[in-house]
Amino acid sequence: MSAIKFEPFSVGNVTIPNRVVLAPMSGVSDLPFRRLASRYGVGLVVSEMVASREMLRESRQSARRMLFDTGAGPVSIQLAGTEPDVMADAARLAVDRGAEIVDINFGCPAKKVVRKATGSALMRDVPLATDIMKAVVDAVEVPVSVKMRTGWDQDSRNGVELAQIAEDVGVQMLTVHGRTRCDFYTGTADWNFIAGVKDAVRIPLIANGDIRSFADAVTCLETTGADAIMIGRAAQGKPWFPGDVSHFLATGAARSEPDILERWGIMREHLEEMMTLYGTNTGIRNARKHIGWYLTGVPGAAEFRNVVNNTLDPSVIAQELVRFRERTVAVAH
16 A cells, blocks of 8 residues: 555644554553653653643652653643643643643543542533543643543544544544443444534644454544544553554555564563563563563463463562563574
8 A cells, every 4th residue: 555644743743653553551651661662653642631630739649640751852741630620730730841742631531530520520510521621721832632532432433523522622632432431332434424523624634442452453544534643552561563563554564463472571571671660560460461561472482471460579470571581582493
């Protein structure tokens, strides 16, 4: 195929180098994960969702979520909350910490988030959502973006309305996940609805949902007319995948995926960086899900996962990593 949708695009005064974005995923897209995705060529990474009040208290968790590598590309920090003045203060702090884009979360479907009337719950309260967007836009000079869903449920898909309000109050980019909150991640993302949102606004729009392959990326861009695509769950265990999609869109050719030994090296680096960031015990616990994703379908992985899931001793894990690599080399040859 011919190259499509690869050239850089602008959000306000911020240039995004290509048309593929890594989704913010709580508990997944932390600094080590974002660092890997950036290395492989994704155009933009967004921080994990940071609760605005927690951020203003400067909790250790919120500080970790805002960590970024300098010079690794545009810095986008995602905020969540229900109080316009608190969101505005959090946005100012995010900019002080280096944010070049402030993203507002109106899309998270998690029950613990919705119970606090934030995330996708705000799609049921358009006046409050509007006040939050106005407050954040007025508070900072950097571009403000909004991530949302098509609506709360199938009977109230108000994504077009909210997108138009966002543009009117000065939001400079939108991301739309093609499901309602009540869909969670079931069914199929409605790319045609995203196309309707794109038609209703003039600001850049990122399409999100069900992009699991190169063909999906092309079809989504063609169907929605979006300026870029956002990849989330398909990058779990494959932080190189968003960059591979970007390369495919640029060249029309697929680059080789990392072989099993390279994946082993990426997994080991990821584990070590998580232990450095969180401390040994928490780092190992947080890395377990990533290890499971990395090793999906790999022969002999179950035994290795069993060791990691039952120890917090880094020396035991290091020994098992060496054994697992040796077994992998033996099978490969």
